[in-house]
Each structure stands twice: as C-alpha cells, then as structure tokens.
Amino acid sequence: MIQSLAQKYNRPIPRYTSYPTVPYWKEVKPNSHKWLFHVNESYYKQKEEGISLYIHLPFCESLCTYCGCNKRITKKHELEKPYIEAILAEWKLYVTAIGGKPVIKNLHLGGGTPTFFSPDTLKLMMEGILSQSRIAQKHEFSFEGHPNNTTYEHLKVLADLGFNRVSYGIQDFDITVQKAIHRLQPIENVRNVVKWSRELNYSSINFDLIYGLPFQTEATLSESIEKLKEFEPERIALYSYAHVPWKSKSQRGYDESNLPQAEQKINMYWQAKQQLNAMGYVNIGMDHFAKPTDELTIARDKGYLNRNFMGYTTDKNELMIGLGCSSISSTGKAFVQNEKTVELYQNSIHEKTLPLIVGHYSTEQEIEVAELIKEIICNGKVTFQHSAFLMNLFEGAMDSLKEMEQDELLTIGNYSLDVTTKGMLFVRNICSLFDPVIQKRTSDKPQFSQSI
Ligand SMILES: C=Cc1c2[nH]c(c1C)Cc1[nH]c(c(CCC(=O)O)c1C)Cc1[nH]c(c(C)c1CCC(=O)O)Cc1[nH]c(c(C)c1C=C)C2
Ligand SMILES: C[C@H]1O[C@@H](n2cnc3c(N)ncnc32)[C@H](O)[C@@H]1O
Numbered sequence: 193m194i195q196s197l198a199q200k201y202n203r204p205i206p207r208y209t210s211y212p213t214v215p216y217w218k219e220v221k222p223n224s225h226k227w228l229f230h231v232n233e234s235y236y237k238q239k240e241e242g243i244s245l246y247i248h249l250p251f252c253e254s255l256c257t258y259c260g261c262n263k264r265i266t267k268k269h270e271l272e273k274p275y276i277e278a279i280l281a282e283w284k285l286y287v288t289a290i291g292g293k294p295v296i297k298n299l300h301l302g303g304g305t306p307t308f309f310s311p312d313t314l315k316l317m318m319e320g321i322l323s324q325s326r327i328a329q330k331h332e333f334s335f336e337g338h339p340n341n342t343t344y345e346h347l348k349v350l351a352d353l354g355f356n357r358v359s360y361g362i363q364d365f366d367i368t369v370q371k372a373i374h375r376l377q378p379i380e381n382v383r384n385v386v387k388w389s390r391e392l393n394y395s396s397i398n399f400d401l402i403y404g405l406p407f408q409t410e411a412t413l414s415e416s417i418e419k420l421k422e423f424e425p426e427r428i429a430l431y432s433y434a435h436v437p438w439k440s441k442s443q444r445g446y447d448e449s450n451l452p453q454a455e456q457k458i459n460m461y462w463q464a465k466q467q468l469n470a471m472g473y474v475n476i477g478m479d480h481f482a483k484p485t486d487e488l489t490i491a492r493d494k495g496y497l498n499r500n501f502m503g504y505t506t507d508k509n510e511l512m513i514g515l516g517c518s519s520i521s522s523t524g525k526a527f528v529q530n531e532k533t534v535e536l537y538q539n540s541i542h543e544k545t546l547p548l549i550v551g552h553y554s555t556e557q558e559i560e561v562a563e564l565i566k567e568i569i570c571n572g573k574v575t576f577q578h579s580a581f582l583m584n585l586f587e588g589a590m591d592s593l594k595e596m597e598q599d600e601l602l603t604i605g606n607y608s609l610d611v612t613t614k615g616m617l618f619v620r621n622i623c624s625l626f627d628p629v630i631q632k633r634t635s636d637k638p639q640f641s642q643s644i
C-alpha cells in the first residue's frame with residue numbers, strides 16, 4: 193500500500209520553510225531602504241519581546257558529499273577574522289537603522305560549521321553583537337556544532353555568553369555510510385561533545401540524522417538509532433536526504449544505484465519513527481522528534497509550533513534578521529536573502545551596503561497561503577473558513593483531496609482538513625495543493641528535492 197503511494201506522490205516539491213519559496217521571490221537586488229522600512233515597522237511591534245538573529249558561519253574544513261547547505265571548504269583559518277568583522281559591520285547597519293539596542297530573544301549560529309571558528313573568534317564576534325543589543329530575559333541561544341571539531345573551550349565560551357542549546361550533526365553512525373558521504377566521525381567524538389555539553393548545563397541537545405544516504409538500509413538505520421539511545425538527546429531532526437545534484441556538485445559523485453529509492457525511504461522513516469516513539473520521542477511536524485517535556489513538544493501541544501528557514505522552531509518572533517553570506521531575513525511578510533559567496537558578501541559590507549540579492553514583499557493573498565501552509569506543516573490541521581479566498585482554494589483542490597483521503601493521508605471536514613500520521617510523510621504534497629505557483633509549474637528545470 194505505502195509502496196504504491198511512494199510512486200504516486202514522489203515529486204519535486206519545496207520544503208516550505210517560507211511561502212512563497214525562494215525561487216519564486218520577485219525582487220532582484222531589493223532596495224535596502226524599502227527593506228529597512230519593513231524591518232523597522234516589524235521591530236516596533238515586538239520591541240519588548242525581542243527578535244531572532246541568525247548568523248551564518250560558512251566555513252568547513254572537510255566536505256561532506258551529501259551536503260546541500262551553503263558552505264565554503266577551506267583550511268585557511270585566517271579567513272575567520274575578516275568574516276566576523278563583516279558580520280559585526282552588517283549588524284551595525286541594522287542597529288543604526290533600528291535606532292537603538294534591539295532585544296534578542298532567539299539567536300542561532302548556523303553553517304557551514306560555527307565550530308570551524310576558534311573559541312576566541314566566536315567570543316569576539318558575540319561580544320561585538322551583544323555590545324549593541326540587549327538579551328531577552330528568557331532567551332534561547334543555540335549553535336550547530338560539528339562533533340569532530342567542537343572542543344570543551346567552544347562549549348565553555350559559548351555557555352558563558354548565554355548559549356543554552358546545541359545541535360550536533362550526526363547524520364549516521366554507520367561506518368560504510370560515513371565512508372560513502374566522506375564524513376568519518378568516531379562515536380567517541382560524539383561521546384565527548386555530549387558529555388561536555390551536559391557538564392556545562394546546556395539545557396537541550398539536538399541530533400541531526402539523515403535517511404536516504406548512500407548504502408543506508410533499514411537495518412543500518414535501525415542500528416544507528418539504537419546507538420543514539422545512550423546520549424538521550426532532547427530533540428532529533430530526522431531529515432530526508434535531499435538529492436539536488438544540479439545545486440550541490442558533490443552529490444554528482446553518487447552512484448544513484450546506491451541511493452535508497454522512495455519506497456525504501458518510506459520504510460526507513462516508518463521504522464525509525466516506531467523506534468523513536470518506543471524510546472519516548474514524540475513526532476513533531478514532518479521530520480522532528482522530541483522528548484515530551486521538550487519545549488518543541490509543548491509548543492506543538494499548545495499550538496505555537498512555528499516553521500522558518502531553519503526548520504521547526506518554538507520561536508514566536510515575527511522579525512528574523514539573518515547575518516552572513518546566504519542568510520535570509522524575514523518580517524513574516526517581507527523577505528530578503530544575502531549574497532551567497534563570502535567574497536561578494538564581504539565586498540558589499542565593505543561598501544557599507546546591505547548585501548541583498550533577492551527579496552519578496554508578500555501580497556495579502558500570499559500571506560493567507562503562507563499561514564495556511566504553516567498550519568498544515570506544523571499542526572497537521574487547518575480550517576479554510578477564515579476567508580472566501582481560502583474556501584475557494586479548498587474547493588479547487590477537492591479532487592486531489594478526495595484522492596488523498598482515499599489513500600488515508602488526510603480526512604476532509606467542513607472546510608477543514610486533518611492530516612493523518614501516515615499523511616505527515618506526504619505533508620509537502622498536501623501543502624503544495626494550495627500553492628498556486630507549484631500547481632501552475634510547467635518548467636522541467638530541476639528546482640526542488642523530491643517530496644520523499
Ligand atoms: C539549519 C540550517 C539550515 C538548513 N537550511 C537552511 C538553513 C539555514 C536554509 C535553507 N534551506 C533551504 C533554503 C532554500 C529556500 C527554500 O527552499 O525554502 C534555504 C535558504 C532549502 C534547502 N535546504 C537544503 C536543500 C537541498 C534545499 C533546497 C530545497 C529542496 O529542494 O529541498 C539542504 C538542507 N539544509 C538544511 C536541511 C535540513 C536540508 C535538507 C533537508 C538545513
Ligand atoms: C543542518 C543539517 O542539514 C542536514 N542536511 C544537509 N544537507 C542535507 C541534504 N542534502 N539532505 C538532507 N539533509 C541535509 C544535515 O543533517 C545537517 O546537520
């Protein structure tokens with residue numbers, strides 16, 4: 193049954209970390225005055241609660257061949273200083289435009305590999321950021337650590353600066369898979385970083401895992417999940433491998449016959465889900481798991497689970513400022529993305545101009561669709577009764593919805609939908625029914641990963 197569903201629904205579909213999705217944004221080289229006007233407007237609405245800050249730190253010493261992130265592979269640590277100087281200069285441009293020290297509620301260092309940077313450089317960067325900000329009382333500061341190069345000093349320096357969450361890229365414990373993805377990562381390294389994180393009182397540890405990597409099977413994935421038991425991470429992101437060789441050149445080296453296909457991926461996910469549930473983890477959205485006491489589970493239960501460019505979050509802030517190359521900023525209805533390469537990013541900052549390459553200002557209808565998609569992908573439950581426009585969308589999708597109901601992916605109510613547990617695996621397909629852009633899409637040009 194689930195096998196035939198794989199064939200039927202496996203299509204290129206966005207991951208819906210925003211709506212509209214980046215390839216469909218309309219503004220090329222957005223005007224920074226107009227963007228900053230939107231930032232100010234959004235900032236004043238949430239001046240007291242605080243904003244989210246994302247800082248992209250792109251360098252990695254070694255290339256993992258599956259990687260779809262924006263990164264620069266290098267061993268030149270002399271690149272660290274000029275990069276953080278640009279980050280601080282970019283923050284200053286925002287602080288000047290806002291005209292005061294913004295309160296920061298959520299802060300995330302992503303990558304690339306933040307722990308490529310020395311603890312001293314990270315400290316310098318964070319002190320620079322925080323000297324021009326106020327930290328919200330109940331703040332969440334997190335970073336992505338690579339188990340192979342995160343040191344006790346990194347964890348200590350960041351904990352002293354207010355960091356209380358850490359996410360480790362695990363991907364897979366299996367040695368054959370690790371060889372195939374060019375990422376040898378002894379479990380001993382994971383033991384060390386987890387032990388230090390606990391000693392330093394990080395309140396939440398996340399593990400990133402991927403299913404669908406070369407040579408993975410249900411059996412190897414099951415063993416890897418067994419292995420993570422000893423670490424008791426509060427959260428687990430179990431991502432579906434996004435095969436996008438037109439975008440990530442290193443993926444072109446994969447022999448596609450070694451990659452698990454859609455049906456096998458579904459089986460892998462399903463088995464991993466059962467295993468994680470048996471260990472006490474709760475499903476959150478399409479690819480996250482969390483302990484019942486974790487804030488992510490509480491957010492889901494209380495209905496404030498959110499989704500942004502980093503995936504699922506508990507973050508309620510409307511304004512998210514992204515610093516660094518390729519970073520995305522959003523006010524909820526206006527979006528911009530920065531220059532993608534380190535050089536173009538730094539050049540623009542040296543000229544004291546925001547390095548904006550694309551952007552988008554949503555129409556009222558796009559905001560309605562964005563809210564709808566967020567409800568479906570976060571809560572698996574949605575009503576269309578808010579407006580005639582949404583009711584129309586619902587009616588227009590009726591044939592496909594009925595088919596999905598027959599496939600037990602959802603149940604249809606009175607202008608409402610409920611996604612089933614099985615349907616959560618196909619939630620990108622469900623969302624895409626209400627995405628006019630995808631419905632109308634005719635181009636053969638590859639743009640998104642397959643939905644499974
Ligand atoms: C936690 C780190 C981040 C991950 N992704 C992003 C960050 C900061 C940012 C990001 N991810 C994507 C985009 C493009 C816009 C969009 O589709 O909404 C941005 C700016 C999507 C994306 N991410 C990956 C790929 C291959 C794509 C392309 C879209 C697709 O076809 O799926 C790789 C990847 N990065 C992260 C994850 C979890 C992931 C793949 C599952 C983390
Ligand atoms: C930030 C996280 O993004 C995930 N990640 C990076 N590249 C990919 C990809 N192509 N497919 C799925 N997940 C990916 C890794 O799990 C990493 O830890």
Ligand code: SF4
Binds near residue numbers: 251254261
């Ligand atoms: S997975 Fe992490 S370490 Fe590996 S190349 Fe991508 S960003 Fe760098």
